[in-house]
Amino acid sequence: MPEGRPPSLRTVSGWILTHPDALAEKDRLKLKSVLAYCPEVDALADHVRSFGQMLSQRQGERLPTWIAAVRADDLPSMHTSRNGLECDLAGGTAHLTLPWSSGIVEGHVNRIKMIKRQMYGRAGFKLRRKRVLLASRPRCLWPVRRSSRRPRKERHGHLG
Numbered sequence: 001m002p003e004g005r006p007p008s009l010r011t012v013s014g015w016i017l018t019h020p021d022a023l024a025e026k027d028r029l030k031l032k033s034v035l036a037y038c039p040e041v042d043a044l045a046d047h048v049r050s051f052g053q054m055l056s057q058r059q060g061e062r063l064p065t066w067i068a069a070v071r072a073d074d075l076p077s078m079h080t081s082r083n084g085l086e087c088d089l090a091g092g093t094a095h096l097t098l099p100w101s102s103g104i105v106e107g108h109v110n111r112i113k114m115i116k117r118q119m120y121g122r123a124g125f126k127l128r129r130k131r132v133l134l135a136s137r138p139r140c141l142w143p144v145r146r147s148s149r150r151p152r153k154e155r156h157g158h159l160g
């Protein structure tokens with residue numbers, strides 16, 4: 001690695017998580033020197049990039065092969081991810097293969113939990129239920145257009 005201060009962990013993580021085509025040339029060279037200096041980070045970067053490729057190209061069928069490769073390298077930073085995916089291999093494969101998402105449902109669950117936290121110890125079930133139901137209603141059925149111009153003043157005593 002060249003002389004000088006080494007890049008921070010956050011910087012190197014950003015370089016690894018960025019698509020190689022989107023990296024600036026100077027950042028690409030710095031990342032190359034970091035990867036040459038540390039073989040563990042090089043292996044980690046390969047696993048992260050191959051997982052990103054599986055995710056972006058919907059290649060869930062490659063997940064068992066990816067898990068085997070991560071297991072063979074035995075990188076401590078990948079143990080949690082690998083174990084979580086192994087516990088629900090069918091779900092992970094489906095997530096990486098199918099075009100459907102549960103993001104909307106998760107958003108609603110998150111909103112309801114926030115309302116519950118806000119009202120903890122202050123309200124019973126009936127009031128919380130009412131607040132959740134009212135919070136889920138649309139505020140306005142039609143968009144309200146607000147003119148940027150100020151309204152005309154009425155001219156009393158004048159025609160037109």
